[in-house]
Amino acid sequence: MIQVFEPYRKKLPPLRAYFREFWRRREFASQLSIYDDKAEYLDSKLGKVWLVVNPLFLAGIYFLLVSVIQGRNGNTGFSTLCHILIGLFTFYFAQNCISIGAQSITRGSRLILNQAFPRMLLPYSSAHSALRQFLPTMPIYIAIVLIGKLIFPNANLPGLNWNYLLIPLVLISLALTSFGLALFFATLNVYFRDTTKLLNYILRIWLYACPVLWLPEVLTGWHRAFLYVNPLGPALAANSRIWIEGSTPTAAQFVAMFAWALFAMLFGGYFFLTREREFAIRV
Numbered sequence: 001m002i003q004v005f006e007p008y009r010k011k012l013p014p015l016r017a018y019f020r021e022f023w024r025r026r027e028f029a030s031q032l033s034i035y036d037d038k039a040e041y042l043d044s045k046l047g048k049v050w051l052v053v054n055p056l057f058l059a060g061i062y063f064l065l066v067s068v069i070q071g072r073n074g075n076t077g078f079s080t081l082c083h084i085l086i087g088l089f090t091f092y093f094a095q096n097c098i099s100i101g102a103q104s105i106t107r108g109s110r111l112i113l114n115q116a117f118p119r120m121l122l123p124y125s126s127a128h129s130a131l132r133q134f135l136p137t138m139p140i141y142i143a144i145v146l147i148g149k150l151i152f153p154n155a156n157l158p159g160l161n162w163n164y165l166l167i168p169l170v171l172i173s174l175a176l177t178s179f180g181l182a183l184f185f186a187t188l189n190v191y192f193r194d195t196t197k198l199l200n201y202i203l204r205i206w207l208y209a210c211p212v213l214w215l216p217e218v219l220t221g222w223h224r225a226f227l228y229v230n231p232l233g234p235a236l237a238a239n240s241r242i243w244i245e246g247s248t249p250t251a252a253q254f255v256a257m258f259a260w261a262l263f264a265m266l267f268g269g270y271f272f273l274t275r276e277r278e279f280a281i282r283v
Contacts, residue, residue, distance in 0.1 A: 021117070101178075172261075234254075
């Protein structure tokens with residue numbers, strides 16, 4: 001029998017079989033994220049407390065820069081602090097999903113060399129880790145808002161309303177966008193190992209380009225286009241609109257954030273899957 005070895009060509013694997021196997025092994029990704037979380041905070045005295053303390057410290061610093069120095073009163077200043085807090089907590093969810101996911105393939109090189117499984121499970125595990133790090137920050141934020149409303153009754157923060165039911169939709173679109181970007185950067189990092197180092201600077205600049213330290217309303221006229229060309233911009237703007245104003249996100253924000261989610265998943269997924277078979281010889 002003659003066996004012919006053809007040159008490697010970038011193409012999609014059989015998608016139905018691939019995602020069937022991906023779904024069958026999803027528990028592997030969940031357990032891997034739990035293991036990675038435990039390993040990350042093994043030598044830390046405070047452990048996972050840093051998940052909340054770190055963004056709280058940063059929020060205090062940014063609040064000092066953008067509010068206190070400008071001489072705003074207590075009520076306006078507290079609303080600004082709440083906007084910065086929810087913006088930072090949500091942005092760090094996206095940032096962790098992207099940055100941890102970007103390293104997932106190279107960090108999982110031993111698994112890739114010794115086991116046969118859908119490689120997309122590794123970035124998916126990183127997304128699990130990002131979500132596990134994000135969830136503990138929400139009770140802290142809600143507690144700060146409730147206490148702040150007692151201290152600053154005129155802060156104009158909304159009470160509970162039906163718009164809060166839209167928050168899961170916003171977070172799902174943000175998670176899909178971040179996961180798609182993680183797939184792209186994880187693949188890029190296999191070929192160019194400096195990708196993660198450069199990504200640290202990109203994400204730092206990305207924070208200032210997102211409506212976290214500033215309100216979406218500051219962009220008027222054609223400048224509002226900058227909000228929608230930012231993959232994370234529409235979701236973060238919609239998130240702030242719900243939490244801070246108690247209003248329904250605009251139709252443009254809904255369309256843009258789900259369009260970015262769809263584009264990121266299709267582009268990142270295609271870029272990842274067509275090169276997945278090459279990972280074993282490059283990691």
